[in-house]
Amino acid sequence: MNLLTRLYWTAYLAYHLRPQARYAFRPLAHIQRDQARRVQQMVAYAYRYVPYYRETMPRLGLTPDDFRTADDLSRLPLLERADLQRDPLYFVSTAQPLSRYLHLRSSGSTGAPVSVYWDAAGIFLTRAAGERSRVIIAQVLGKTAGYREIAIVNPGGSSQCIREFSLAHSLSPPGVALRWQWLSLYDSPADNLARLNEFAPDVVDGYSSYLEMFFAYIEATGAPFQRPKVLTYGFDNLSPSARRMIEQGFGIPTFGIYRANEAFPLGFECEQRQGYHLNMDLYPLRIVDGNGKTLPPGESGDVVISNLVNHGTVLLNYRLGDLATLAPEPCPCGRSLPLLASLDGRSYDWxxxxxxxxxxxxxxxxxxxxxxxxxxxxxxxxxxxxxxxxxxxxxxxxxxxxxxxxxxxxxxxxxxxxxxxxxxxxxxxxxxxxxxxxxxxxxxxxxx
Ligand SMILES: [Zn+2]
Structure with a gap:
C-alpha cells in the first residue's frame, strides 16, 4: 500500500472516530435520520453496482426511490445464507475489482460456509464503530489509550485478516493505539496462561467457549494468574455459570460484543449488561417469524440484518442465522441504541x-x-x-x-x-x- 493511500485511510478513520464515543446517547430521532440516510445511499449504490439488486429490483418494480427508511428494506426478498453460498459474486459490487476487497470466509456454528467481501471504507467504519464499546471498556480501565490487549483467536481467521488488512491500509491509527498480542485458540490453557502472564494484558478478548475452559483451568489448578481488568467476548455465548465464575470468582467484568462476518460489530454490552445495544444506524435489524414477518419486541425469532456499511458484498434484508429477542424496554443506561435482550443458538462443542x-x-x-x-x-x-x-x-x-x-x-x-x-x-x-x-x-x- 502506498503512503498516500495509507494517509487517506488514516484520516478517514480519524474523521469517523470522532462522533463515536457519545453516539449511542444521541436522541433516537437523530440516529434514525442517520439510518434513513444510509439506507437511501446503500440502496442506490446496490441498484447501480450489485448484479443481484440490479436484476431483482426492476423485476419487482422497485426503484431506489421506494426506499426511504429501514422499514422499506423488508420490501426486498428475504436473503438466505444459501443464496449467498450459491453465487457469492452475485452480491458483490462491481464498482471495484475483486482483488481490492478483503475476503472473509466463515461457517459459523451451523456448518454452512459463506464468503463475504469487504471494502476498505467498510472495514474502517466498523473500526470506528468499535469505539462505542471501547469507551465503556476504557472507563473500567481508567485509561483511553495505550492499554494492553490479548486476543485469543482462530489463527488465520477473520479477526486476524481484518486487523492485517487495516494495518496494511493505514498508519498507526489515532485513538485506538494499544499494545496487542495474539494467542491461538488451539494452544493449551497452560501455554496460553504462561504467555498471558508474561504480557500482562489489561483486556483479554476471545471466544466464550475458549475463555470458559481457560478460566475453569485456572480455577482448578490454582496456577498463578496475572489478572486482566476486563474480558470481552464474542462469536459465541458465555454461559451464565461461566460469567458468574469469571466476574464473581475472579472479579473481572465481562462485556459481550455481537459480531458476525456479515456485519460487525452488530452490538455491544454496556455497563448494565442486560443485552446488546444494536448499532442500528449501520445495521438495521429486525426479528422475524418463520414466514419472514417482523415480530414485536419480546418475541423470539430469526435475526434479519441489512448491512449499510459494506460496499463489497451488499447484504440487505439477510437472515443471519441467529435466534434473538429485542428488549421491550429501553436500557436504563440512557443509550438510545435499542437493546437485543437475548441471543440464542450460538454454541460450540469442544x-x-x-x-x-x-x-x-x-x-x-x-x-x-x-x-x-x-x-x-x-x-x-x-x-x-x-x-x-x-x-x-x-x-x-x-x-x-x-x-x-x-x-x-x-x-x-x-x-x-x-x-x-x-x-x-x-x-x-x-x-x-x-x-x-x-x-x-x-x-x-x-x-x-
Ligand atoms: Zn445500556
Whole structure:
C-alpha cells in the first residue's frame, strides 16, 4: 500500500472516530435520520453496482426511490445464507475489482460456509464503530489509550485478516493505539496462561467457549494468574455459570460484543449488561417469524440484518442465522441504541482427542475452505473416528473432497484419525431448527 493511500485511510478513520464515543446517547430521532440516510445511499449504490439488486429490483418494480427508511428494506426478498453460498459474486459490487476487497470466509456454528467481501471504507467504519464499546471498556480501565490487549483467536481467521488488512491500509491509527498480542485458540490453557502472564494484558478478548475452559483451568489448578481488568467476548455465548465464575470468582467484568462476518460489530454490552445495544444506524435489524414477518419486541425469532456499511458484498434484508429477542424496554443506561435482550443458538462443542481438548474452530477451519459444500456436520464417534456428513453442491467433486478432508484431518490431528464421509441431502436439526455443525463424543446426538 502506498503512503498516500495509507494517509487517506488514516484520516478517514480519524474523521469517523470522532462522533463515536457519545453516539449511542444521541436522541433516537437523530440516529434514525442517520439510518434513513444510509439506507437511501446503500440502496442506490446496490441498484447501480450489485448484479443481484440490479436484476431483482426492476423485476419487482422497485426503484431506489421506494426506499426511504429501514422499514422499506423488508420490501426486498428475504436473503438466505444459501443464496449467498450459491453465487457469492452475485452480491458483490462491481464498482471495484475483486482483488481490492478483503475476503472473509466463515461457517459459523451451523456448518454452512459463506464468503463475504469487504471494502476498505467498510472495514474502517466498523473500526470506528468499535469505539462505542471501547469507551465503556476504557472507563473500567481508567485509561483511553495505550492499554494492553490479548486476543485469543482462530489463527488465520477473520479477526486476524481484518486487523492485517487495516494495518496494511493505514498508519498507526489515532485513538485506538494499544499494545496487542495474539494467542491461538488451539494452544493449551497452560501455554496460553504462561504467555498471558508474561504480557500482562489489561483486556483479554476471545471466544466464550475458549475463555470458559481457560478460566475453569485456572480455577482448578490454582496456577498463578496475572489478572486482566476486563474480558470481552464474542462469536459465541458465555454461559451464565461461566460469567458468574469469571466476574464473581475472579472479579473481572465481562462485556459481550455481537459480531458476525456479515456485519460487525452488530452490538455491544454496556455497563448494565442486560443485552446488546444494536448499532442500528449501520445495521438495521429486525426479528422475524418463520414466514419472514417482523415480530414485536419480546418475541423470539430469526435475526434479519441489512448491512449499510459494506460496499463489497451488499447484504440487505439477510437472515443471519441467529435466534434473538429485542428488549421491550429501553436500557436504563440512557443509550438510545435499542437493546437485543437475548441471543440464542450460538454454541460450540469442544472435542477431545487423546485427552487433549480441541476447539471446534479447528474443524471449521478445515471444512469452511472446501469448495462445493453447502453444509456439513462432524460427529465424533470414537476418540479417533469422525463421521462427516456433507450436503454437496451439484458441481462438487466428491472424491476430491473425500481425499482432501481425510488428509487434512490426519495432518491436523494425527495419522491414526479416521474419517468417514457421506454425502446427504439434508442434515439433522435440533428442536430449535438449527444444525449443530460439530457434535462431540459423549454427548447425545442432536434431536432428529
Ligand atoms: Zn445500556
Amino acid at each position: 472435542i477431545e482427542i487423546r485427552g487433549q481438548k480441541i476447539h471446534p474452530m479447528a474443524l471449521h477451519g478445515i471444512l469452511k475452505f472446501e469448495e462445493g459444500i453447502w453444509q456439513y456436520q462432524v460427529v465424533q464417534r470414537t476418540p479417533t473416528e469422525f463421521h462427516i456428513a456433507i450436503v454437496p453442491m451439484e458441481t462438487c467433486n466428491r472424491e476430491e473432497i473425500r481425499a482432501h478432508i481425510a488428509a487434512k484431518f490426519a495432518e491436523c490431528f494425527g495419522p491414526d484419525i479416521r474419517t468417514e464421509i457421506t454425502f446427504v441431502r439434508e442434515l439433522p436439526r435440533t428442536a430449535g431448527g438449527k444444525v449443530r455443525a460439530v457434535v462431540a463424543l459423549r454427548r447425545d446426538p442432536p434431536s432428529q
